[in-house]
């Protein structure tokens with residue numbers, strides 16, 4: 001057998017197997033482990049019979065096109081519907097020609113990274129940030145600079161200081177990557193003032209903003225500002241990404257990018273060599289689902305459902321976790337982030353014990369930090385486990401933290 005590694009590219013060899021992948025593989029078939037690890041929606045919410053009806057209708061009615069190759073930028077039918085959806089739900093004015101359909105937001109991140117980043121370019125992110133975005137940007141050769149967060153998301157004073165320092169050092173910053181509402185993993189939302197500040201800073205320092213927004217459609221608290229940066233983008237600097245993964249079903253693999261037209265054209269050229277186009281069939285299905293009001297209905301059902309799971313998680317944490325464990329109170333998204341202020345506490349090292357002895361799984365927080373810190377943190381998902389599993393799992397988590 002040849003030594004295959006010698007055939008692999010430097011890029012491929014540079015990618016470390018992620019904790020999440022290995023851990024999910026390990027616990028996939030273990031019913032005795034309560035998993036807080038994934039970031040996945042509860043399949044109970046999938047509108048199965050409606051999607052079955054729509055799929056049947058689409059194939060029978062539009063089969064010749066729906067089962068055929070299609071345009072790289074996405075079906076015009078879907079882009080028109082998304083343009084209307086963006087205006088109605090997010091206040092974003094986007095012509096269908098400013099929209100590119102992607103194979104999930106993950107592909108959108110990859111397209112953005114390949115289009116904008118040259119090796120050595122700087123990308124500024126929240127610290128912590130979404131680990132698969134970090135992975136995508138690193139794969140394109142970016143150097144990541146993290147900005148501290150507090151309860152209101154990215155600290156924009158710190159952002160300003162970092163941008164000034166980077167400019168002074170002559171570093172080329174390409175964009176600021178932010179998850180402004182329902183942050184993954186921190187659960188925070190930026191205030192309107194901070195959003196304005198980021199937009200001003202982008203203009204002042206001549207950088208772009210990548211606004212990643214899978215979560216702002218489902219918000220658990222009144223009074224949270226869910227205005228999108230893109231809707232306030234008077235300088236035309238924001239590239240907005242979203243997806244149906246959390247508001248319909250991730251298996252459809254449909255996301256989209258709204259961007260200034262010159263960039264949309266560049267993104268389209270890059271995408272053509274990645275997958276020619278996103279699946280035509282699921283583009284038709286998503287277009288019909290939006291037209292029939294299915295996403296609006298799903299958001300109405302998902303919001304109280306996930307809120308009740310979030311509340312169960314927070315109340316279990318209040319009951320069981322020791323006071324040296326701090327946790328976020330997410331206003332949206334699917335995660336609680338936990339800090340354990342105990343000397344030497346290392347969630348990466350503890351994961352195996354957590355799974356084998358305590359029968360729980362989480363994502364070690366260090367994966368979300370761009371500066372090699374965060375070993376005393378973990379990301380806990382509340383959308384997938386049942387209410388009972390949440391209580392029992394947090395009880396076990398508390399024993400793990402206390403070393404009982």
Ligand SMILES: Cc1ncc(COP(=O)(O)O)c(C=O)c1O
Nearest residue numbers: 039104105106130184243245255
């Ligand atoms: C912040 C963020 N961006 C992007 C994605 C990728 O979503 P998609 O399923 O559309 O690829 C996720 C998925 O969890 C996410 O949390």
